[in-house]
Amino acid sequence: MGQLALGKAGLLEEFQTLSRPEGQAMRILDTDGTVLRDWQPRPGDRANPEIDRGQLRDLLLGPLDVQWGRGVTEVVPGTRDGVLVRFADGRQETFDLVIGADGAWSRVRPAISSATPHYTGVTSVETSLDDVDARHPDLARLIGDGSVAVYGVNRAVVAQRNSGGHVKVYAQFRAPLDWHTNLDRHLGLNRRAGLDADVDMDAGLDLADVEAVRSSLLTLFDGWAAPVLDLLRHGAAFVHRPLYVLPVSHTWAHVPGVTLLGDAAHLMPPLGVGANLAMLEGAELAESVAAAPGDPDEAVRAFEEQMWARAGRWAKITAAGLERLVSPDPTEALALFDDVQSS
C-alpha cells in the first residue's frame, strides 16, 4: 500500500534507493534462544521493504511548505466562511477543506466524531542500540538484516534493524495502564529475583529513570536467553508506549469540509499497516479531490466510504494479530507468522 502511494507521488524510484528489501528477513527465537524460524527474503522480493521513519518523512515532505510548530487546538465546521481552524498561537483561519492527518490524539477528530482511543491492554517499552555492528557484533548477528522476535507468555521482545547500524528494540507485555505505579501488584515482580535495589516496588517505577526501567524490564523477562536480555541491557533510553486503538470500524456522519485519514481515523495496533494506510489514503484523497473540482465534498464522501471499508478490515486483522502476538500461549505468535509467511 505504501509503495502504491509513493508511485502515485512519483517517489518510487527514490524510495527504492533508500529502502532495504533485506530488512524483510525475520527470525523467531524461543525464550531460551533456540531459533524457531528464520525467513530470508527471496532474491528480488520487494513486497515489504523497510525504510527508516525519518527518511520516509523527508522523502514525502520534499519541497512542501510545512508550517512547523503551528499546533491546531480546535476545528469548527459550518461557519459562514468555511471550516474554522484555531491554532495554539492564538491565530485562526478558515478553509474549504480540513484534512485531519494529525494522528492518534487528533484535534480535528472531535469536530466530526466523539470516538477516543482506548488502551489495548498491551504496553510497549521502546529502546535502541547504536552502531550495533561495531559495538555489539553478537547482537548484530542475532538480529541479522531484518528483525528478531521472541515470544513468551503475555510478553515479547522484538528487535528491528534500521539503517546505519541503528536497532530499535521493543519490550511488549500485557499489563494495566498504570503498571508502573506498583510493580508488585501489577506485574508480580517482587516474586522474581534480580530487581535492583533502586527500584522501590511500592513507590512505583519512575519512567524517566533509565536504570530503574531497565532493571524492571530485566526482571520481567528474567530467565530469557542472555542475548535477548542483552538487547535491553544495552538500550540507551526507554520510551513508554502503551498501545491504544480506536474502535474497529470507526465511522462518522459526513461533515462537509472536514475529514480524517491515517491514525486520526483508524488507530490500530502497530503491526506494519498504519503508515502504509495513511500514505495510500493521502494519495487517494488527493486524486479524488483533484478529479472533482466542481464537487470536492462528494469526492470526500466517496473517499471516506472507501477508507472505512479497507481500514475496518485491517483494524480487525491487526486487533486479532495483537491478541495472538502478546498472548498467554506463545505458540499462537508463531502460528500467526507461519500464516503470514505462507501467504
Ligand SMILES: Cc1cc2nc3c(=O)[nH]c(=O)nc-3n(C[C@H](O)[C@H](O)[C@H](O)COP(=O)(O)OP(=O)(O)OC[C@H]3O[C@@H](n4cnc5c(N)ncnc54)[C@H](O)[C@@H]3O)c2cc1C
Ligand atoms: C512502534 C511502532 C511501530 C510501527 N511500525 C509500523 C510499520 O512498520 N509500518 C506501518 O505501516 N506502520 C507502523 N506503525 C504505525 C505508524 O507509525 C502510524 O500508523 C502512522 O505514523 C500514522 O500516520 P499518521 O500520519 O496518520 O499519524 P502520525 O504519524 O502520528 O502523524 C501525525 C502528525 O500530526 C502532527 N500533529 C498531531 N497533533 C497536532 C496538532 N494538534 N496540530 C498540528 N499537528 C499535529 C504530529 O506532530 C505528526 O506529525 C508503527 C507504530 C509504532 C508506534
